[in-house]
Amino acid sequence: QSVLTQPPSASGTPGQRVTISCSGSSYNIGINNLKWYRQLPGTAPKLLIYSNNQRPSGVPDRFSGSKSGTSASLAISGLQSEDEAVYYCAIWDDSLNGHVFGTGTRVTVL
């Protein structure tokens, strides 16, 4: 049972915009910076967003992150078939004194 809650699934057709939510608390999202990771089947996770809304070099601007209060979201615009993956939010939790991952959201491109 993670302290970060994500919807188990999300879907869209190619070209659509999909949004994934991440709900936390005042011990984590309310005070620290959020990250998003993507994991393709059978591979290691990859960093998509850090510091709530920053993209590492090489991550297309189709991916954007935002945070408000104790919730955050990842938006994928111009959905592509290669975006099919599981997406995780992650953050440091001050009450647990450690990093935590969200429950993960599987994105399907219809």
Added chain:
Amino acid sequence: EVQLVESGGTLVQPGGSLRLSCAASGFSFSDYWMTWVRQAPGKGLEWVANVKEDGSQKHYMDSVRGRFAISRDNPENSLFLHMYSLRAEDTAVYYCARERTDSSGYFQNSYFDSWGQGTLVTVSS
């Protein structure tokens, strides 16, 4: 190019011990916090432990605190996870990852910018 290569994963009996290693190359290992993340078969990601650049500070998830010990050997560019009193629920792929601090400068805001390919630990009789 940053490379992280885990090793040491194997089948171990409940109650047993194991040491995982992560060999780092392509960056100045002693300048970064390092972390272990695990993923049970068919499940989500779970952060396990991390260690400061000089090894002076360590954090653990609740369910492994007292059973696992993270350590590092900076001259050898290596990260370790010593696992004791292993349980079936410790069965997972274990990834090592480099932690990078963001512009805030706080380690709490660090992110995992490079990952290894993982090593599988199976705890079963």
